[in-house]
Amino acid sequence: MPAEPPIESPSDLGQAYSLLASGDGWRPIAGGTDLMVQITGELSPPPDRVLDLWRLDELRGISLDGDVLVLGALTTYTDIRLSDLCREHLPALVEAAATIGAAQIQNRGTIGGNIVNASPAGDTLPVLLATDAEIVLGSATGERTVPAADFWIGYRQTARRPDELVVRVRIPVPGGRQVRFRKVGTRRAQAISKVVMALSWRPDAGVWRDVRVALGSIAATPVRAPETERVLEGAAPRSETADHAAVTIAGEISPIDDVRSTADYRRVVTARILHRLLREAGGW
Amino acid sequence: MTYRFAVNGEEVSLEVPGMRRLLDALREDLGLTGTKEGCGEGECGACSVLVDGEVVDSCLVPVSQVEGTSVMTVEGLAPAGGMDGLQQAFLERGGAQCGICTPGMLMAARAYIDSGGAPVDEDIREAIAGNLCRCTGYTKIIEAIAVAARGSADAR
Numbered sequence: 001m002p003a004e005p006p007i008e009s010p011s012d013l014g015q016a017y018s019l020l021a022s023g024d025g026w027r028p029i030a031g032g033t034d035l036m037v038q039i040t041g042e043l044s045p046p047p048d049r050v051l052d053l054w055r056l057d058e059l060r061g062i063s064l065d066g067d068v069l070v071l072g073a074l075t076t077y078t079d080i081r082l083s084d085l086c087r088e089h090l091p092a093l094v095e096a097a098a099t100i101g102a103a104q105i106q107n108r109g110t111i112g113g114n115i116v117n118a119s120p121a122g123d124t125l126p127v128l129l130a131t132d133a134e135i136v137l138g139s140a141t142g143e144r145t146v147p148a149a150d151f152w153i154g155y156r157q158t159a160r161r162p163d164e165l166v167v168r169v170r171i172p173v174p175g176g177r178q179v180r181f182r183k184v185g186t187r188r189a190q191a192i193s194k195v196v197m198a199l200s201w202r203p204d205a206g207v208w209r210d211v212r213v214a215l216g217s218i219a220a221t222p223v224r225a226p227e228t229e230r231v232l233e234g235a236a237p238r239s240e241t242a243d244h245a246a247v248t249i250a251g252e253i254s255p256i257d258d259v260r261s262t263a264d265y266r267r268v269v270t271a272r273i274l275h276r277l278l279r280e281a282g283g284w
Numbered sequence: 285m286t287y288r289f290a291v292n293g294e295e296v297s298l299e300v301p302g303m304r305r306l307l308d309a310l311r312e313d314l315g316l317t318g319t320k321e322g323c324g325e326g327e328c329g330a331c332s333v334l335v336d337g338e339v340v341d342s343c344l345v346p347v348s349q350v351e352g353t354s355v356m357t358v359e360g361l362a363p364a365g366g367m368d369g370l371q372q373a374f375l376e377r378g379g380a381q382c383g384i385c386t387p388g389m390l391m392a393a394r395a396y397i398d399s400g401g402a403p404v405d406e407d408i409r410e411a412i413a414g415n416l417c418r419c420t421g422y423t424k425i426i427e428a429i430a431v432a433a434r435g436s437a438d439a440r
Binding site for chain 1: 340392416
C-alpha cells in the first residue's frame with residue numbers, strides 16, 4: 001500500500017494559513033493529480049503531512065474584474081473548458097486546459113496546482129507567461145502578487161514561501177490582444193508535452209506590438225523567448241518575418257534530451273510551431 | 285478520522301486514514317473489487333469511478349476528498365444480477381476482451397452518456413481518451429457506447 005501521511009482538511013482559509021504558518025511541513029494538495037502519484041514513493045519521497053485544500057470553496061470560481069480574468073486556485077481544467085468567460089476572453093487557456101490529461105484529470109486538476117507543481121511541462125504556464133498574468137499568494141500575514149515572469153525561479157522551484165498558498169491568478173485580457181496556443185505530445189490526450197507554446201501580440205496598424213513568446217518543456221522552467229520576441233516586435237506576420245523568427249528561436253533555446261523527446265526534435269518542432277502560428281496569423 | 289459518503293446509493297462510514305486512496309478504500313475496505321488498479325498514476329483510467337457524477341481516477345483521490353459525496357462504481361451500474369443498457373451494448377458489440385479496462389471504460393462512458401453525450405464517434409473518443417485498452421483497438425468499445433448513447437437519447 002502507498003504511504004498514508006496525516007492529512008488535515010480545513011474548511012476555511014484562515015485555518016489553512018495557520019497550519020502552514022506552524023512550520024510543520026504541511027504540503028498542500030488540491031485535485032491530487034500530481035501529489036497522489038508521489039505517495040507510492042517511487043518517484044520522490046512522499047510528503048510528511050498533507051494539507052487538503054479541496055473544501056476551500058473560497059478558492060473556486062472564475063470572474064471578470066474590469067479587463068482582468070480572475071481564476072480561483074481551485075478552478076479545475078473542466079471548469080475552464082466550460083466557462084463562458086474563459087471562452088470569450090481567453091480561448092487559448094481553454095485550448096490548453098483541453099490538452100491536459102483527459103476527463104479524469106481535467107475534473108480534478110486545478111490551475112493553482114499547475115502553477116505550484118511548477119513542472120516545466122505544465123501546459124497552462126506558457127499561457128500565463130504570454131498574457132502577463134499575476135499570481136496572488138496568500139498567508140496569515142496577507143496577500144502579495146507576483147508576476148508570472150518572476151514565479152518559476154528554478155527547476156520545480158517557485159517564489160511561493162512555505163507559509164503561503166496560491167489563492168488566485170489574475171490574467172489581463174485587454175481587447176484586441178491575440179493569444180495562440182499549441183502543444184506537441186506523443187498523442188492528443190494523456191500526453192506530457194514535448195513542446196508547448198503560447199504566443200500573444202497586439203495588432204497595431206498592420207504590425208505586431210507587445211509580442212510574447214512563451215514555451216514549456218524546453219528549459220528547467222516555463223520561459224519566454226526574448227530574442228525571438230524582439231524579432232517579432234514591430235514586424236508584420238509575413239513569411240520573411242516567420243523565417244527569421246523560426247531561425248532565431250531555434251538558436252535561442254537550449255532544450256535537453258529526456259524520456260519524452262530529444263533536444264534536436266524539440267528545437268526543430270519549436271521553430272516549426274512558431275512558423276506555423278505566424279503563418280496562420282498572417283493568413284498566407 | 286471517520287469519513288462518510290455514499291457508494292452506489294448506500295451510505296458508508298469508514299474509519300481510515302484520510303490519505304487512503306479512494307481506490308484502496310473501495311477495494312480493500314469495502315470489498316468492491318470491480319474497480320481495477322492499472323498504473324496507479326492517472327495514466328490508464330482502469331480505476332475510473334464517478335464522484336458526484338464526474339469521472340475521476342480513484343487512485344488519485346484521497347478519501348478525505350470524497351467526504352459527503354456520492355461515489356458510483358461499476359457495481360452500481362445495474363441492480364444485482366442485471367445489466368444496464370451500456371453493459372448490454374458492450375456485451376453485444378464485443379466491447380471487452382481481457383476485461384481489465386472494462387469497469388473504468390464503463391464508468392467514463394456512463395459519465396459521458398449521463399451528461400447528454402451524443403452517439404458521435406469523435407466525441408466518444410474524447411470521452412474515453414483517459415482510458416487505455418490494449419486489446420480491442422477501441423472500435424467495438426466506441427460502437428458499444430454509441431449504441432448505448434442512442435438508446436439513452438431515445439429513452440429521454
